[in-house]
Amino acid sequence: xxxxxxxxxxxxxxxxxxxxxxxxxxxxxxxxxxxxxxxxxxxxxxxxxxxxxxxxxxxxxxxxxxxxxxxxxxxxxxxxxxxxxxxxxxxxxxxxxxxxxxxxxxxxxxxxxxxxxxxxxxxxxxxxxxxxxxxxxxxxxxxxxxxxxxxxxxxxxxxxxxxxxxxxxxxxxxxxxxxxxxxxxxxxxxxxxxxxxxxxxxxxxxxxxxxxxxxxxxx
Numbered sequence: 001x002x003x004x005x006x007x008x009x010x011x012x013x014x015x016x017x018x019x020x021x022x023x024x025x026x027x028x029x030x031x032x033x034x035x036x037x038x039x040x041x042x043x044x045x046x047x048x049x050x051x052x053x054x055x056x057x058x059x060x061x062x063x064x065x066x067x068x069x070x071x072x073x074x075x076x077x078x079x080x081x082x083x084x085x086x087x088x089x090x091x092x093x094x095x096x097x098x099x100x101x102x103x104x105x106x107x108x109x110x111x112x113x114x115x116x117x118x119x120x121x122x123x124x125x126x127x128x129x130x131x132x133x134x135x136x137x138x139x140x141x142x143x144x145x146x147x148x149x150x151x152x153x154x155x156x157x158x159x160x161x162x163x164x165x166x167x168x169x170x171x172x173x174x175x176x177x178x179x180x181x182x183x184x185x186x187x188x189x190x191x192x193x194x195x196x197x198x199x200x201x202x203x204x205x206x207x208x209x210x211x212x213x214x215x216x217x218x219x
Contacts, residue, residue: 052195062210063096064111068177070184071206072107076100094183105188105196107203116181118153121174122146124181125155128174132157139167151208152176160190169193171200177209 049056056073063069079087079097087106088094094108116124129144142158156173167190174183184207186200 049199051199052192060206063109064177066210068109068182069206069208069210070203072098072203073100076105076107079103079106094185104192106186108185110183111177112181112183114181115179116174116176117179118176121153121155121176124174125157128155128172129157132159132172137162147205149205149207154204154207156204166190169197169200171197171204173204173207175207175209 047058049058056075058071059074060069060071076098079099083103084093084097088097094110096109098107099105125144125146133141136159138159139162140160144157146153146155152175154173154175156171158171160167160169168187169190171186174181176182186203188196
């Protein structure tokens with residue numbers, strides 16, 4: 001991929017917020033594998049979960065004209081435009097931004113114009129990790145890798161960044177959608193990380209490319 005570093009620097013802006021304010025299983029570990037044969041990444045994600053004293057209902061949500069889907073809390077709302085302008089530069093703003101009531105937990109999606117093929121995803125993930133380390137003020141790096149679920153391959157970078165007098169947990173993940181990079185991110189405050197890090201990892205693994213599934217279905 002030519003000029004990959006420059007492309008990734010630009011793509012990083014689509015998944016990094018500028019500011020952060022202060023029963024029935026949906027996915028099983030057996031169905032999730034690392035591309036490199038390591039231990040499973042995610043934990044069990046259930047329809048109902050008690051998190052931080054609050055009950056959350058998780059459900060599948062379709063985005064981008066139903067070309068993708070992901071499981072997330074039903075209570076996550078579309079971020080109002082005035083909040084989007086504060087958190088994300090207008091020329092790099094994600095296509096979809098979901099947030100909790102207080103705006104401290106965010107989940108974003110952007111289907112970029114950057115060409116990407118499945119066989120390039122591992123190199124793309126490695127390059128993304130290097131550029132994140134070079135361009136972000138990191139307080140902690142958790143790792144990067146390419147994972148596989150039953151639907152697609154997903155690369156991720158997981159790290160902490162400083163903001164004001166706090167830290168922000170970031171899980172940036174990406175896959176191939178119709179020959180272009182789909183960039184996604186989950187972020188929350190460090191105070192919420194202990195609760196939400198395993199949830200974010202599980203949500204990542206529920207990502208599905210619905211357009212490809214429909215094309216591959218038998219007639």
